[in-house]
Amino acid sequence: MTLPQNRRYAVVGTGSRAGMYVDALTTTYADVGTLVAWCDTNPTRMAYYDGVVTAAGGTAPPHYGPDDFGRLLEEQRPDVVVVTSPDATHHRYAAAALEAGCDVVVEKPLTTSLEPAKTIVEAIEGSSGDLVVTFNYRYSPRNSEVRRLIASGAIGKVTSIHFEWALDTVHGADYFRRWHREKAISGGLLVHKSSHHFDLVNWWLADVPEVVTAAGGLRFYGDKNAAERGLTDRPARSAGSPGLSSDPFALDLAADEKLRALYLDAEADDGYIRDQDVFSPGITIEDNMGLLVTYRSGAILTYSLNAHAPWEGYRVSINGTEGRLELDVVERSFVEGPNGVVGRPAVDPSVNPDDPSFGGTTNPRPAGERILLQRHWEPAQEIPIPEGEGAHGGGDNHLLDDIFRPTGTPDPLDRRAGYRDGLRSVAVGIAANRSLETGLPVNITEFGLPLDR
Numbered sequence: 149m150t151l152p153q154n155r156r157y158a159v160v161g162t163g164s165r166a167g168m169y170v171d172a173l174t175t176t177y178a179d180v181g182t183l184v185a186w187c188d189t190n191p192t193r194m195a196y197y198d199g200v201v202t203a204a205g206g207t208a209p210p211h212y213g214p215d216d217f218g219r220l221l222e223e224q225r226p227d228v229v230v231v232t233s234p235d236a237t238h239h240r241y242a243a244a245a246l247e248a249g250c251d252v253v254v255e256k257p258l259t260t261s262l263e264p265a266k267t268i269v270e271a272i273e274g275s276s277g278d279l280v281v282t283f284n285y286r287y288s289p290r291n292s293e294v295r296r297l298i299a300s301g302a303i304g305k306v307t308s309i310h311f312e313w314a315l316d317t318v319h320g321a322d323y324f325r326r327w328h329r330e331k332a333i334s335g336g337l338l339v340h341k342s343s344h345h346f347d348l349v350n351w352w353l354a355d356v357p358e359v360v361t362a363a364g365g366l367r368f369y370g371d372k373n374a375a376e377r378g379l380t381d382r383p384a385r386s387a388g389s390p391g392l393s394s395d396p397f398a399l400d401l402a403a404d405e406k407l408r409a410l411y412l413d414a415e416a417d418d419g420y421i422r423d424q425d426v427f428s429p430g431i432t433i434e435d436n437m438g439l440l441v442t443y444r445s446g447a448i449l450t451y452s453l454n455a456h457a458p459w460e461g462y463r464v465s466i467n468g469t470e471g472r473l474e475l476d477v478v479e480r481s482f483v484e485g486p487n488g489v490v491g492r493p494a495v496d497p498s499v500n501p502d503d504p505s506f507g508g509t510t511n512p513r514p515a516g517e518r519i520l521l522q523r524h525w526e527p528a529q530e531i532p533i534p535e536g537e538g539a540h541g542g543g544d545n546h547l548l549d550d551i552f553r554p555t556g557t558p559d560p561l562d563r564r565a566g567y568r569d570g571l572r573s574v575a576v577g578i579a580a581n582r583s584l585e586t587g588l589p590v591n592i593t594e595f596g597l598p599l600d601r
Protein backbone atom coordinates (compact mmCIF):
# COMPACT_ATOMS: atom_id res chain seq x y z
CA MET A 149 0.00 0.00 0.00
CA THR A 150 1.68 3.19 -1.13
CA LEU A 151 0.00 6.30 0.14
CA PRO A 152 0.05 9.65 -1.63
CA GLN A 153 2.88 11.89 -0.52
CA ASN A 154 2.10 14.68 1.86
CA ARG A 155 -1.22 13.74 3.32
CA ARG A 156 -3.23 16.32 5.25
CA TYR A 157 -3.56 15.58 8.97
CA ALA A 158 -6.02 17.05 11.50
CA VAL A 159 -5.47 16.38 15.21
CA VAL A 160 -8.42 16.23 17.61
CA GLY A 161 -7.43 16.66 21.25
CA THR A 162 -4.19 18.61 21.61
CA GLY A 163 -3.14 17.34 25.04
CA SER A 164 -0.11 15.34 25.98
CA ARG A 165 -0.59 12.30 23.73
CA ALA A 166 -1.01 14.49 20.65
CA GLY A 167 2.66 15.41 21.13
CA MET A 168 3.87 12.11 19.69
CA TYR A 169 1.99 12.70 16.42
CA VAL A 170 2.86 16.40 16.20
CA ASP A 171 6.54 15.67 16.82
CA ALA A 172 6.49 12.93 14.19
CA LEU A 173 4.83 15.13 11.57
CA THR A 174 7.16 18.05 12.19
CA THR A 175 10.35 15.95 12.07
CA THR A 176 10.84 12.40 10.76
CA TYR A 177 7.59 12.27 8.80
CA ALA A 178 7.39 15.91 7.69
CA ASP A 179 7.97 14.75 4.11
CA VAL A 180 4.82 12.62 4.09
CA GLY A 181 2.35 14.69 6.09
CA THR A 182 1.27 18.22 6.93
CA LEU A 183 -0.71 19.33 9.96
CA VAL A 184 -3.71 21.26 8.66
CA ALA A 185 -6.01 21.69 11.69
CA TRP A 186 -6.38 21.35 15.44
CA CYS A 187 -9.68 20.61 17.15
CA ASP A 188 -9.88 21.03 20.92
CA THR A 189 -11.97 22.69 23.60
CA ASN A 190 -8.89 24.55 24.82
CA PRO A 191 -7.26 27.40 22.82
CA THR A 192 -4.14 27.50 25.01
CA ARG A 193 -3.29 23.85 24.34
CA MET A 194 -3.84 24.34 20.60
CA ALA A 195 -1.57 27.40 20.76
CA TYR A 196 1.10 25.33 22.51
CA TYR A 197 1.26 23.01 19.50
CA ASP A 198 1.21 26.00 17.14
CA GLY A 199 4.54 26.82 18.77
CA VAL A 200 5.87 23.32 18.09
CA VAL A 201 4.88 23.54 14.42
CA THR A 202 6.26 27.04 13.84
CA ALA A 203 9.50 26.22 15.70
CA ALA A 204 9.97 23.43 13.15
CA GLY A 205 9.47 25.91 10.31
CA GLY A 206 5.83 25.08 9.55
CA THR A 207 2.66 27.17 9.52
CA ALA A 208 0.39 27.10 12.57
CA PRO A 209 -2.81 25.23 11.66
CA PRO A 210 -6.24 26.81 12.17
CA HIS A 211 -8.12 26.09 15.41
CA TYR A 212 -11.56 24.53 15.66
CA GLY A 213 -13.78 23.78 18.66
CA PRO A 214 -15.71 20.49 19.06
CA ASP A 215 -18.86 22.03 17.57
CA ASP A 216 -16.89 23.10 14.49
CA PHE A 217 -15.61 19.66 13.59
CA GLY A 218 -17.95 19.37 10.59
CA ARG A 219 -16.69 22.72 9.36
CA LEU A 220 -13.10 21.56 9.90
CA LEU A 221 -13.73 18.56 7.66
CA GLU A 222 -15.29 20.75 4.95
CA GLU A 223 -12.78 23.57 5.05
CA GLN A 224 -9.53 21.69 5.61
CA ARG A 225 -10.32 18.45 3.76
CA PRO A 226 -7.95 16.32 5.87
CA ASP A 227 -6.90 12.94 4.50
CA VAL A 228 -6.40 11.65 8.02
CA VAL A 229 -7.90 12.57 11.38
CA VAL A 230 -5.82 11.68 14.45
CA VAL A 231 -8.05 11.30 17.52
CA THR A 232 -6.26 11.96 20.82
CA SER A 233 -9.14 13.43 22.82
CA PRO A 234 -10.59 11.86 26.02
CA ASP A 235 -11.81 8.31 25.45
CA ALA A 236 -15.58 8.89 25.58
CA THR A 237 -15.30 11.43 22.74
CA HIS A 238 -13.40 9.15 20.29
CA HIS A 239 -16.46 7.68 18.55
CA ARG A 240 -17.94 11.02 17.69
CA TYR A 241 -14.86 12.20 15.80
CA ALA A 242 -13.95 8.82 14.34
CA ALA A 243 -17.46 8.33 12.94
CA ALA A 244 -17.74 11.83 11.47
CA ALA A 245 -14.28 11.58 9.90
CA LEU A 246 -15.03 8.16 8.40
CA GLU A 247 -18.35 9.42 7.03
CA ALA A 248 -16.40 12.21 5.30
CA GLY A 249 -14.14 9.56 3.71
CA CYS A 250 -11.09 10.29 5.87
CA ASP A 251 -8.74 7.71 7.33
CA VAL A 252 -8.68 7.72 11.12
CA VAL A 253 -5.87 7.07 13.57
CA VAL A 254 -7.43 6.64 16.99
CA GLU A 255 -5.72 6.26 20.31
CA LYS A 256 -6.69 3.39 22.52
CA PRO A 257 -9.27 2.68 23.76
CA LEU A 258 -11.33 2.75 20.56
CA THR A 259 -14.28 3.85 22.69
CA THR A 260 -15.73 3.33 26.17
CA SER A 261 -19.15 1.70 25.82
CA LEU A 262 -21.33 -0.39 23.56
CA GLU A 263 -23.50 2.13 21.70
CA PRO A 264 -20.51 4.28 20.64
CA ALA A 265 -18.76 1.08 19.48
CA LYS A 266 -21.77 0.38 17.23
CA THR A 267 -21.63 3.95 15.91
CA ILE A 268 -18.03 3.38 14.81
CA VAL A 269 -18.89 0.02 13.20
CA GLU A 270 -21.73 1.61 11.19
CA ALA A 271 -19.48 4.46 10.08
CA ILE A 272 -16.61 2.24 9.00
CA GLU A 273 -18.82 -0.17 7.14
CA GLY A 274 -20.16 2.68 4.97
CA SER A 275 -16.85 4.48 4.49
CA SER A 276 -13.96 4.37 2.05
CA GLY A 277 -11.71 5.36 4.97
CA ASP A 278 -9.59 3.10 7.10
CA LEU A 279 -9.25 3.10 10.89
CA VAL A 280 -6.08 2.28 12.82
CA VAL A 281 -5.97 1.87 16.61
CA THR A 282 -2.50 2.66 17.91
CA PHE A 283 -1.77 -0.31 20.15
CA ASN A 284 1.86 0.64 20.73
CA TYR A 285 2.49 -2.20 23.21
CA ARG A 286 2.36 -4.67 20.31
CA TYR A 287 5.48 -3.07 18.89
CA SER A 288 7.53 -3.40 22.04
CA PRO A 289 10.11 -6.08 21.10
CA ARG A 290 9.40 -8.26 24.15
CA ASN A 291 5.69 -8.36 23.36
CA SER A 292 6.35 -8.97 19.67
CA GLU A 293 8.65 -11.83 20.66
CA VAL A 294 5.87 -13.51 22.65
CA ARG A 295 3.62 -13.31 19.62
CA ARG A 296 6.36 -14.81 17.43
CA LEU A 297 7.03 -17.66 19.86
CA ILE A 298 3.37 -18.62 20.20
CA ALA A 299 2.81 -18.43 16.43
CA SER A 300 5.88 -20.64 15.92
CA GLY A 301 4.22 -23.36 17.96
CA ALA A 302 6.90 -23.23 20.69
CA ILE A 303 4.37 -24.08 23.43
CA GLY A 304 1.78 -25.86 21.29
CA LYS A 305 -1.87 -24.83 21.58
CA VAL A 306 -2.42 -22.21 24.27
CA THR A 307 -4.71 -23.40 27.03
CA SER A 308 -4.49 -20.63 29.63
CA ILE A 309 -2.85 -17.29 30.45
CA HIS A 310 -2.23 -15.64 33.78
CA PHE A 311 -1.57 -11.92 33.37
CA GLU A 312 -0.82 -9.53 36.21
CA TRP A 313 -0.18 -5.81 35.68
CA ALA A 314 1.11 -3.56 38.46
CA LEU A 315 0.84 0.22 38.11
CA ASP A 316 2.86 2.07 40.71
CA THR A 317 2.10 5.10 42.85
CA VAL A 318 3.54 7.40 40.16
CA HIS A 319 1.90 6.13 36.99
CA GLY A 320 -1.11 4.43 38.62
CA ALA A 321 -1.84 7.45 40.80
CA ASP A 322 -1.95 9.72 37.76
CA TYR A 323 -5.21 8.15 36.56
CA PHE A 324 -6.89 9.42 39.71
CA ARG A 325 -6.01 13.10 39.18
CA ARG A 326 -7.92 14.02 36.05
CA TRP A 327 -10.64 12.88 33.62
CA HIS A 328 -9.59 9.23 33.84
CA ARG A 329 -11.02 9.17 37.38
CA GLU A 330 -14.54 9.50 35.91
CA LYS A 331 -15.92 6.29 34.48
CA ALA A 332 -18.23 8.15 32.13
CA ILE A 333 -15.20 9.67 30.38
CA SER A 334 -12.53 6.94 30.54
CA GLY A 335 -14.60 3.76 30.95
CA GLY A 336 -12.48 3.06 34.06
CA LEU A 337 -9.10 1.37 33.96
CA LEU A 338 -10.57 -1.86 32.60
CA VAL A 339 -11.35 0.08 29.42
CA HIS A 340 -8.82 2.90 29.48
CA LYS A 341 -5.73 0.97 30.53
CA SER A 342 -6.50 -2.72 30.23
CA SER A 343 -7.53 -2.37 26.59
CA HIS A 344 -3.76 -2.50 25.91
CA HIS A 345 -3.48 -5.74 27.87
CA PHE A 346 -6.58 -7.38 26.44
CA ASP A 347 -5.35 -6.48 22.99
CA LEU A 348 -2.02 -8.15 23.70
CA VAL A 349 -3.75 -11.37 24.77
CA ASN A 350 -6.17 -11.34 21.82
CA TRP A 351 -3.25 -10.76 19.45
CA TRP A 352 -0.84 -13.22 21.07
CA LEU A 353 -3.46 -15.96 20.91
CA ALA A 354 -5.03 -14.80 17.61
CA ASP A 355 -8.28 -15.59 19.38
CA VAL A 356 -11.63 -14.00 20.21
CA PRO A 357 -12.73 -13.36 23.82
CA GLU A 358 -16.23 -14.58 24.67
CA VAL A 359 -17.28 -14.57 28.33
CA VAL A 360 -16.06 -12.18 31.03
CA THR A 361 -16.50 -12.25 34.80
CA ALA A 362 -15.05 -9.41 36.86
CA ALA A 363 -14.64 -8.25 40.44
CA GLY A 364 -13.03 -5.13 41.83
CA GLY A 365 -13.44 -1.78 43.45
CA LEU A 366 -11.82 1.40 44.72
CA ARG A 367 -9.75 0.30 47.69
CA PHE A 368 -6.84 2.73 47.94
CA TYR A 369 -7.47 6.10 46.27
CA GLY A 370 -10.48 8.31 46.96
CA ASP A 371 -11.68 10.20 50.02
CA LYS A 372 -13.31 7.27 51.85
CA ASN A 373 -10.24 5.03 51.67
CA ALA A 374 -8.03 7.93 52.71
CA ALA A 375 -10.24 8.68 55.72
CA GLU A 376 -10.12 5.02 56.79
CA ARG A 377 -6.34 5.18 56.78
CA GLY A 378 -6.33 8.47 58.72
CA LEU A 379 -5.34 10.58 55.72
CA THR A 380 -7.49 13.61 56.40
CA ASP A 381 -7.21 17.31 55.57
CA ARG A 382 -5.91 16.64 52.09
CA PRO A 383 -5.74 19.58 49.65
CA ALA A 384 -8.21 19.52 46.75
CA ARG A 385 -5.27 19.75 44.35
CA SER A 386 -1.48 19.91 44.37
CA ALA A 387 -0.89 23.43 43.01
CA GLY A 388 -0.64 25.89 45.87
CA SER A 389 -0.83 23.22 48.55
CA PRO A 390 1.55 23.79 51.48
CA GLY A 391 2.75 20.16 51.46
CA LEU A 392 3.53 20.09 47.74
CA SER A 393 7.22 19.29 48.05
CA SER A 394 6.85 16.61 50.72
CA ASP A 395 3.68 14.83 49.53
CA PRO A 396 4.48 11.67 47.52
CA PHE A 397 1.03 11.86 45.89
CA ALA A 398 1.35 15.47 44.75
CA LEU A 399 2.09 16.47 41.16
CA ASP A 400 4.00 19.71 40.73
CA LEU A 401 2.76 21.03 37.39
CA ALA A 402 4.79 24.21 37.70
CA ALA A 403 8.04 22.27 37.97
CA ASP A 404 7.74 20.83 34.47
CA GLU A 405 7.75 23.21 31.53
CA LYS A 406 5.45 21.11 29.34
CA LEU A 407 2.97 20.30 32.12
CA ARG A 408 2.81 23.96 33.05
CA ALA A 409 2.22 25.09 29.49
CA LEU A 410 -0.32 22.40 28.59
CA TYR A 411 -2.31 22.37 31.80
CA LEU A 412 -1.56 25.00 34.47
CA ASP A 413 -1.45 27.88 32.00
CA ALA A 414 -4.53 26.52 30.19
CA GLU A 415 -6.84 26.16 33.20
CA ALA A 416 -8.58 29.49 32.79
CA ASP A 417 -9.99 28.37 29.41
CA ASP A 418 -11.95 25.35 30.54
CA GLY A 419 -11.28 24.59 34.22
CA TYR A 420 -9.49 21.30 33.44
CA ILE A 421 -7.54 20.62 36.67
CA ARG A 422 -4.71 18.20 35.91
CA ASP A 423 -3.46 17.79 39.51
CA GLN A 424 -6.55 16.94 41.58
CA ASP A 425 -5.74 15.11 44.80
CA VAL A 426 -5.91 11.34 44.38
CA PHE A 427 -7.69 11.17 47.73
CA SER A 428 -10.38 13.71 46.89
CA PRO A 429 -14.07 12.90 46.35
CA GLY A 430 -15.57 12.22 42.92
CA ILE A 431 -13.61 9.15 41.78
CA THR A 432 -15.90 6.65 40.05
CA ILE A 433 -13.32 4.14 38.76
CA GLU A 434 -11.71 1.10 40.41
CA ASP A 435 -8.10 0.65 41.48
CA ASN A 436 -8.09 -3.13 42.12
CA MET A 437 -9.58 -5.43 39.49
CA GLY A 438 -9.63 -9.13 38.69
CA LEU A 439 -11.08 -10.92 35.66
CA LEU A 440 -11.74 -14.35 34.26
CA VAL A 441 -12.12 -14.41 30.46
CA THR A 442 -12.86 -17.44 28.31
CA TYR A 443 -11.81 -17.51 24.68
CA ARG A 444 -13.41 -19.07 21.63
CA SER A 445 -10.58 -21.64 21.47
CA GLY A 446 -11.31 -22.71 25.04
CA ALA A 447 -8.28 -20.89 26.47
CA ILE A 448 -8.83 -18.99 29.70
CA LEU A 449 -7.32 -15.72 30.87
CA THR A 450 -6.98 -14.77 34.52
CA TYR A 451 -6.07 -11.10 34.74
CA SER A 452 -5.46 -8.59 37.49
CA LEU A 453 -4.67 -4.90 37.59
CA ASN A 454 -3.52 -2.99 40.63
CA ALA A 455 -3.02 0.78 40.45
CA HIS A 456 -1.13 1.48 43.69
CA ALA A 457 1.75 -0.98 43.60
CA PRO A 458 5.21 -0.08 44.96
CA TRP A 459 6.82 -1.12 41.63
CA GLU A 460 5.62 -1.06 38.04
CA GLY A 461 5.60 -3.82 35.48
CA TYR A 462 3.88 -7.03 34.48
CA ARG A 463 4.08 -10.78 34.64
CA VAL A 464 2.57 -13.12 32.14
CA SER A 465 2.53 -16.92 32.20
CA ILE A 466 1.20 -18.69 29.13
CA ASN A 467 0.50 -22.42 29.30
CA GLY A 468 0.31 -24.53 26.18
CA THR A 469 -0.01 -28.18 25.26
CA GLU A 470 3.75 -28.41 24.72
CA GLY A 471 5.13 -26.12 27.40
CA ARG A 472 5.00 -22.71 29.01
CA LEU A 473 6.18 -19.18 28.32
CA GLU A 474 6.85 -16.59 30.99
CA LEU A 475 7.35 -12.88 30.44
CA ASP A 476 8.52 -10.78 33.39
CA VAL A 477 8.92 -7.05 33.03
CA VAL A 478 9.97 -4.55 35.70
CA GLU A 479 9.58 -1.06 34.28
CA ARG A 480 10.36 0.73 37.57
CA SER A 481 11.66 -1.20 40.55
CA PHE A 482 10.40 1.20 43.18
CA VAL A 483 9.11 4.71 43.71
CA GLU A 484 11.40 7.08 45.49
CA GLY A 485 9.86 9.16 48.28
CA PRO A 486 9.97 12.97 48.04
CA ASN A 487 12.99 13.26 50.35
CA GLY A 488 14.86 10.28 49.03
CA VAL A 489 14.27 6.64 49.72
CA VAL A 490 12.92 5.83 53.18
CA GLY A 491 15.82 5.36 55.55
CA ARG A 492 18.29 6.91 53.14
CA PRO A 493 19.73 10.37 52.79
CA ALA A 494 18.26 12.83 50.28
CA VAL A 495 18.42 11.83 46.65
CA ASP A 496 21.80 11.66 45.02
CA PRO A 497 21.19 12.12 41.29
CA SER A 498 24.17 9.94 40.45
CA VAL A 499 22.49 6.96 42.07
CA ASN A 500 20.45 4.77 39.79
CA PRO A 501 17.89 2.88 41.88
CA ASP A 502 17.51 0.36 39.07
CA ASP A 503 21.15 -0.60 39.34
CA PRO A 504 21.22 -4.08 40.91
CA SER A 505 23.97 -2.95 43.26
CA PHE A 506 21.98 0.09 44.34
CA GLY A 507 22.86 1.33 47.82
CA GLY A 508 25.65 -1.18 48.19
CA THR A 509 23.14 -3.98 48.71
CA THR A 510 21.40 -6.06 46.14
CA ASN A 511 18.20 -4.75 44.66
CA PRO A 512 16.39 -8.01 44.05
CA ARG A 513 14.02 -6.37 41.59
CA PRO A 514 16.09 -4.31 39.15
CA ALA A 515 14.30 -2.90 36.11
CA GLY A 516 14.50 -5.30 33.20
CA GLU A 517 12.70 -7.89 31.13
CA ARG A 518 12.97 -11.61 30.66
CA ILE A 519 11.27 -14.24 28.54
CA LEU A 520 11.57 -17.86 29.62
CA LEU A 521 10.46 -20.69 27.39
CA GLN A 522 10.15 -24.12 28.91
CA ARG A 523 9.02 -27.00 26.79
CA HIS A 524 7.86 -30.22 28.41
CA TRP A 525 10.73 -32.50 29.42
CA GLU A 526 13.30 -29.73 28.89
CA PRO A 527 14.98 -27.18 31.13
CA ALA A 528 13.86 -23.55 30.76
CA GLN A 529 15.70 -21.39 28.25
CA GLU A 530 15.95 -17.63 28.24
CA ILE A 531 14.86 -16.16 24.93
CA PRO A 532 16.85 -13.11 23.80
CA ILE A 533 14.73 -10.00 23.28
CA PRO A 534 15.70 -8.06 20.15
CA GLU A 535 16.83 -4.50 20.77
CA GLY A 536 15.95 -1.66 18.47
CA GLU A 537 16.67 2.05 18.47
CA GLY A 538 14.33 4.61 19.95
CA ALA A 539 11.60 4.59 22.59
CA HIS A 540 10.22 1.26 23.81
CA GLY A 541 13.13 -0.71 22.37
CA GLY A 542 12.48 0.66 18.90
CA GLY A 543 8.78 -0.22 19.07
CA ASP A 544 7.60 3.38 18.70
CA ASN A 545 9.55 3.81 15.46
CA HIS A 546 7.86 0.77 13.92
CA LEU A 547 4.47 2.03 15.06
CA LEU A 548 5.04 5.47 13.54
CA ASP A 549 6.27 3.91 10.30
CA ASP A 550 3.12 1.81 10.15
CA ILE A 551 1.01 4.94 10.56
CA PHE A 552 2.85 7.46 8.44
CA ARG A 553 4.94 5.45 5.98
CA PRO A 554 3.28 2.08 5.47
CA THR A 555 5.07 -0.06 2.93
CA GLY A 556 2.30 -2.52 2.22
CA THR A 557 4.71 -5.37 2.90
CA PRO A 558 2.87 -7.95 5.02
CA ASP A 559 4.06 -7.95 8.65
CA PRO A 560 4.58 -11.54 9.84
CA LEU A 561 3.66 -10.32 13.34
CA ASP A 562 0.49 -8.57 12.14
CA ARG A 563 1.07 -5.61 14.45
CA ARG A 564 -1.01 -2.97 12.69
CA ALA A 565 -4.33 -2.92 14.54
CA GLY A 566 -7.62 -2.18 12.82
CA TYR A 567 -11.09 -1.46 14.15
CA ARG A 568 -11.87 -5.12 14.87
CA ASP A 569 -8.81 -5.31 17.10
CA GLY A 570 -10.01 -2.16 18.83
CA LEU A 571 -13.47 -3.69 19.28
CA ARG A 572 -12.18 -7.04 20.57
CA SER A 573 -10.09 -5.39 23.24
CA VAL A 574 -12.60 -2.82 24.37
CA ALA A 575 -15.39 -5.41 24.39
CA VAL A 576 -13.60 -7.21 27.24
CA GLY A 577 -13.46 -3.99 29.27
CA ILE A 578 -17.07 -3.09 28.53
CA ALA A 579 -18.18 -6.60 29.52
CA ALA A 580 -16.05 -6.41 32.67
CA ASN A 581 -17.71 -3.14 33.66
CA ARG A 582 -21.09 -4.77 33.20
CA SER A 583 -20.00 -7.75 35.25
CA LEU A 584 -18.80 -5.42 38.02
CA GLU A 585 -22.30 -3.90 38.12
CA THR A 586 -24.24 -7.17 38.10
CA GLY A 587 -21.81 -9.65 39.64
CA LEU A 588 -22.61 -12.00 36.73
CA PRO A 589 -20.65 -13.34 33.75
CA VAL A 590 -21.19 -11.34 30.55
CA ASN A 591 -21.24 -12.95 27.12
CA ILE A 592 -19.50 -10.66 24.62
CA THR A 593 -20.96 -12.50 21.65
CA GLU A 594 -24.32 -11.01 22.62
CA PHE A 595 -23.02 -7.48 22.02
CA GLY A 596 -23.68 -7.85 18.30
CA LEU A 597 -20.25 -6.48 17.35
CA PRO A 598 -18.18 -7.87 14.45
CA LEU A 599 -15.48 -9.56 16.52
CA ASP A 600 -14.35 -12.32 14.15
CA ARG A 601 -10.75 -12.24 13.03
Ligand SMILES: NC(=O)c1ccc[n+]([C@@H]2O[C@H](COP(=O)([O-])OP(=O)(O)OC[C@H]3O[C@@H](n4cnc5c(N)ncnc54)[C@H](O)[C@@H]3O)[C@@H](O)[C@H]2O)c1
Pocket residue numbers: 160161162163164165166187188189190193214231232233234235237255256257282284340
Ligand atom coordinates in the same frame (compact mmCIF):
# COMPACT_ATOMS: atom_id res chain seq x y z
N1 LIG B 1 -1.22 4.55 23.65
C1 LIG B 1 -0.83 5.06 24.80
O1 LIG B 1 0.04 4.50 25.45
C2 LIG B 1 -1.47 6.33 25.30
C3 LIG B 1 -0.78 7.14 26.21
C4 LIG B 1 -1.40 8.30 26.65
C5 LIG B 1 -2.67 8.64 26.20
N2 LIG B 1 -3.31 7.83 25.32
C6 LIG B 1 -4.66 8.16 24.85
O2 LIG B 1 -4.64 9.45 24.24
C7 LIG B 1 -5.87 10.14 24.49
C8 LIG B 1 -5.55 11.50 25.10
O3 LIG B 1 -4.89 11.33 26.35
P1 LIG B 1 -3.98 12.52 26.95
O4 LIG B 1 -3.21 11.91 28.05
O5 LIG B 1 -3.31 13.24 25.88
O6 LIG B 1 -5.11 13.45 27.59
P2 LIG B 1 -5.06 15.04 27.78
O7 LIG B 1 -6.07 15.36 28.79
O8 LIG B 1 -3.66 15.47 28.00
O9 LIG B 1 -5.50 15.60 26.37
C9 LIG B 1 -6.81 15.51 25.90
C10 LIG B 1 -7.10 16.74 25.07
O10 LIG B 1 -8.44 16.63 24.55
C11 LIG B 1 -9.09 17.89 24.72
N3 LIG B 1 -10.54 17.69 24.77
C12 LIG B 1 -11.35 17.49 25.85
N4 LIG B 1 -12.61 17.33 25.44
C13 LIG B 1 -12.61 17.39 24.09
C14 LIG B 1 -13.61 17.32 23.10
N5 LIG B 1 -14.89 17.10 23.42
N6 LIG B 1 -13.25 17.44 21.82
C15 LIG B 1 -11.96 17.67 21.47
N7 LIG B 1 -10.96 17.76 22.37
C16 LIG B 1 -11.28 17.62 23.66
C17 LIG B 1 -8.51 18.44 26.00
O11 LIG B 1 -8.71 19.85 26.06
C18 LIG B 1 -7.06 18.05 25.88
O12 LIG B 1 -6.32 19.01 25.18
C19 LIG B 1 -6.69 9.22 25.38
O13 LIG B 1 -7.61 8.52 24.61
C20 LIG B 1 -5.67 8.27 25.97
O14 LIG B 1 -6.22 7.00 26.25
C21 LIG B 1 -2.71 6.70 24.86
